[in-house]
Amino acid sequence: xxxxxxxxxxxxxxxxxxxxxxxxxxxxxxxxxxxxxxxxxxxxxxxxxxxxxxxxxxxxxxxxxxxxxxxxxxxxxxxxxxxxxxxxxxxxxxxxxxxxxxxxxxxxxxxxxxxxxxxxx
Amino acid sequence: xxxxxxxxxxxxxxxxxxxxxxxxxxxxxxxxxxxxxxxxxxxxxxxxxxxxxxxxxxxxxxxxxxxxxxxxxxxxxxxxxxxxxxxxxxxxxxxxxxxxxxxxxxxxxxxxxxxxxxxxxxxxxxxxxxxxxxxxxxxxxxxxxxxxxxxxxxxxxxxxxxxxxxxxxxxxxxxxxxxxxxxxxxxxxxxxxxxxxxxxxxxxxxxxxxxxxxxxxxxxxxxxxxxxxxxxxxxxxxxxxxxxxxxxxxxxxxxxxxxxxxxxxxxxxxxxxxxxxxxx
Numbered sequence: 001x002x003x004x005x006x007x008x009x010x011x012x013x014x015x016x017x018x019x020x021x022x023x024x025x026x027x028x029x030x031x032x033x034x035x036x037x038x039x040x041x042x043x044x045x046x047x048x049x050x051x052x053x054x055x056x057x058x059x060x061x062x063x064x065x066x067x068x069x070x071x072x073x074x075x076x077x078x079x080x081x082x083x084x085x086x087x088x089x090x091x092x093x094x095x096x097x098x099x100x101x102x103x104x105x106x107x108x109x110x111x112x113x114x115x116x117x118x119x120x121x
Numbered sequence: 122x123x124x125x126x127x128x129x130x131x132x133x134x135x136x137x138x139x140x141x142x143x144x145x146x147x148x149x150x151x152x153x154x155x156x157x158x159x160x161x162x163x164x165x166x167x168x169x170x171x172x173x174x175x176x177x178x179x180x181x182x183x184x185x186x187x188x189x190x191x192x193x194x195x196x197x198x199x200x201x202x203x204x205x206x207x208x209x210x211x212x213x214x215x216x217x218x219x220x221x222x223x224x225x226x227x228x229x230x231x232x233x234x235x236x237x238x239x240x241x242x243x244x245x246x247x248x249x250x251x252x253x254x255x256x257x258x259x260x261x262x263x264x265x266x267x268x269x270x271x272x273x274x275x276x277x278x279x280x281x282x283x284x285x286x287x288x289x290x291x292x293x294x295x296x297x298x299x300x301x302x303x304x305x306x307x308x309x310x311x312x313x314x315x316x317x318x319x320x321x322x323x324x325x326x327x328x329x330x331x332x333x334x335x336x337x338x339x340x341x342x343x344x345x346x347x348x349x350x351x352x353x354x355x356x357x358x359x360x361x362x363x364x365x366x367x368x369x370x371x372x373x374x375x376x377x378x379x380x381x382x383x384x385x386x387x388x389x390x391x392x393x394x395x396x397x398x399x400x401x
Contacts, residue, residue, distance in 0.1 A: 085278075085300075090291055101287040103278055110282040117286040 002120070003027040003044070005076070007037040007060065008052040017050055020108045024121050034058025038066055045072045048120050050111075051098070053082035053089075061096055068097040077118045081106070122147045122166055129170045130154070130189070137186020138263055139320050139345025153188050187264035187318075191340060194231040196284030197238045199335065199367055202386075206331055207242045210362060210384060212250035214330040217360050222255045226329040228319055228353060229337035230260030233271030233312075234280070237304050240311040241293055259326065261317035272314040274304030319349045328358045335366030343374075350375045354390055363388040 004026040008014045011032075018028045029046060031037035035058040037049070049067070053060040060080065067073040077100070080093040085103035093101050099118045102110060115121045127147050134140040134150075142150060151166060163169040173182060197203065206225070214223055227235050236258050243256060262268045281290050281302045294302040317326065319337065332353050338346045353363050354377040363378060364387050365371070371378055371388060378388040 085296075087291055087296055090287060094287065103282060106282070107279070110279065113283045114287075 001025060001027050002047040003029060004048040004050060005029045005031060005037060005040055005046040006050045007031045007034065007055070007063065008050075008081075009033055009055040010052075013052070017111070020111050021048075021050065021115075023108070024112060024115060034060060034063030034066070037063050038070075041067055041070060041073065041076070045070075046076050048115070049076050049078045050102075051078055051080050053080065053084055053093075061093065064093070064096045064098060077120055079114055079118065122151060126167045126170050129174065130166065130185075133173070133182060134186050134189045135342055135345070137183055138190050138318065139341040139349065140186075140189055141340065141342040141345075142189065150189060154185065157185065157188055183318075184265070187267075190263055191336075192231045192264070192267055193336070194234045195280070196234045198235065198284065200238070200284075202333070202335070202364055202367075203235075203239055203242055204246075205384070206239070206333070206364065207246060207251075208248055210331055210364075210387070211254075211256065212248055213383065214360070214362075215251060215254050218330070218358075221253065223257070223331070224327065224329045224358075225256065225258045226326065226332045226356065227258065227260040228317075228332055228334040228349075230262050230271060230314070232262075232267055232276075233260055233274060233304075233314065234276075234284070235333070235335075236260035236271065236312045236314070237274065237293075237308050238284070240304075240308040241289055243311055244293065244307055245289070256311065258312045259315065259329075260312060261315050261319075261326070263316070263318045265316050268314050268316040274309065275301045276303075277301055319352065320345060323352050323356050326356060328361070329356055330358055330361045332356060332361070332363045334363065335369070338365065338369055347374055351377045354378050357390050360389065360393060 004021050006014050006017050006028060009032050014030050022028055029040055031040050033055040051060045051064060064078060078098050079100040079102060080098040081102045081104060082089060083104045090101050100114045102114050112121060127144060130150050131142045134142050154166065158169050211223055230236050239258055260271060262271065278300060290302065293305050293308050295305055296302055334353060338349065350371060362381055362384060377391055379391045381387040381389045
């Protein structure tokens with residue numbers, strides 16, 4: 001079974017996302033910020049990362065850049081997820097190594113569609 | 122909803138658009154007609170039916186029938202079909218014509234996602250064999266408002282995140298102040314939109330190399346399906362193809378179309394399947 005790391009400082013968002021992604025047949029690992037997420041990746045590289053932008057300690061963009069420099073850090077498919085949805089933010093996420101981008105708020109249909117776009121389901 | 126009110130509206134849908142709405146879906150009628158009822162100041166569906174019956178206004182009746190048709194669609198729905206049209210069907214059709222021009226009709230194109238999806242493929246994945254060809258897409262819908270919305274090409278947060286990758290979204294759409302996303306000029310240049318009721322003659326639309334009609338027939342009464350399919354058949358250029366949605370068939374419905382030899386799941390005008398195969 002594939003693993004998805006959900007990175008968001010909101011427990012509620014993590015819980016909602018976890019429920020949806022579990023239905024897509026993933027193991028779920030959660031992290032509350034970029035630093036925790038990086039630690040989780042060093043322990044075990046996930047197949048997918050659902051990544052929030054604004055978080056304390058280490059934000060999503062900094063995590064993503066750090067992840068892509070890690071050993072094996074190019075492997076996970078990263079789906080960025082943010083309330084900031086103008087072209088500039090989106091392009092910055094893609095340039096930094098995101099494979100897909102979800103504009104918040106999202107629902108199960110959007111998550112599944114975006115996971116399908118990058119070949120995760 | 123009282124039975125007589127339901128019966129009146131179901132009958133109106135059947136005559137106006139060929140839709141067959143079962144009693145179990147009476148809630149669909151209420152949901153779809155609510156905006157019209159509100160606009161016209163009717164408190165209940167019974168009031169609306171009463172008005173229609175006492176003073177028949179053909180335009181209003183047509184609007185009600187059009188509003189009762191499902192508008193459900195999404196970007197790249199059944200994308201394999203669209204990709205096949207681009208990679209297999211159109212190059213084959215181009216070889217068969219000497220005009221360098223190909224016409225595609227999306228019959229029942231709703232709010233335009235299907236047309237824009239096809240235009241995206243023309244922009245992003247045009248096979249070498251189609252370079253230089255003039256490919257025109259016509260998308261028609263029974264509903265005037267839906268057709269106008271399709272032409273406007275503006276989609277909300279949820280619509281653009283289902284079926285479209287972020288790359289395609291940012292490449293082909295512009296974000297408006299309102300938060301909506303608007304199809305760009307490149308996509309628009311491939312498409313024209315027209316209001317058209319599939320029960321009426323399509324002679325004015327011209328002839329087409331490919332007609333795509335998906336998720337339209339299943340909601341229709343049998344007699345309407347026959348009429349629509351035969352109308353589609355009469356708008357094909359010689360050797361042209363009709364493509365339906367997944368799981369939709371025509372067996373026993375008409376003798377004007379038969380399965381295409383070269384394209385599984387596609388239909389050609391009766392009597393031409395063999396000719397097309399031997400010419401190929």
